[in-house]
Amino acid sequence: VGEARNTGLLRTSGEYISFIDPDDWIEQNTYEEVSKEIKKLKPDVVCFNFSNFYESRNKTEKNLLKNKKNYYFGNEITNYKEFEGCIWNKIIKNSIIQENHLTFPPTSIQEDVAYVIMLLSVINNLIYIDKSFYNYRLRKKSLTHTLDKNHLNALNNINFIKNFFIKKNILNKLNQKYLNEYKLDIITNTIYLMPYEERKEYLILCKKYFDEKEYEDFLKSYTKEYKKKEKVFSLKNEYDLYSNKKFKVITLFGKQFKFKVKNKNNLIT
Secondary structure, three states: OOOHHHHHHHHHOOEEEEOOOOOEEEEEHHHHHHHHHHHHHHOEEEEEEEEEEOOOEEEEEEEEOOOOOOEEEEEHOOOOOOOOOOOOOOOEEEHHHHHOOOOOOOOOOHHHHHHHHHHHHOOOOEEEEEEEEEEEEEOOOHHHHOOOHHHOOOOHHHHHHHHHHHOOOOOHHHHHHEEEEHHHHHHHHHHHHHHHHHHHHHHHHHHOOHHHHHHHHHHHHHHHHHHHHHHEEEEEEEEEEEEEEEEEEEOOOOOOEEOOOOOOOOEEE
């Protein structure tokens, strides 16, 4: 995915660049509305709200970003989580991309989040439009929800971002903070998809991305959540974002069993 996006960027000539994933769609008035804001302020980035489409239920729900302002400047825009780590709810000035040689990591998982982290570190301003122009499809068999080699390769994104910061001479405390958060997100998200018997080997693989103290703190956090007794038996509640369903999850000797939870009307959800 990252390489495909880079190939597209090499062929762009427009003043602003927009990304749409192949299984999603935008509202018909998106570019008309965004263009009005661009003409007024000429921002480096336009960010807008989006809706989640749950394929299994054929239902759309508006996502609510926490932003309250419509204009951001300087260090206000470095927090990639505040504006979502996705690339598809942003429209970017092409000159920003070209001048900073912004490219995606050559991977297929979390490559857009990596790009957004780098992007927000070099722009001067961003405007936010509180309208759901983008429709994001959530489905069970998507890359982000299926464990494969792409999740392991995503670790390479960490050094990709770090090298960009070093090259731009902006590896400061703030950028290092977001890089660390991104690193933990990749690792923990992958662990959640892994069978218990494969997690130990993966944790060893991740060690090179931490300094000694960081790795020690991370392992403490991990072992606290996955205590030894929980590997034998545990009962937890779980919410599946992709199907929008609630489950009771029983873990028994490393094997997990999910049971659907009844809703308020006493119907199976």
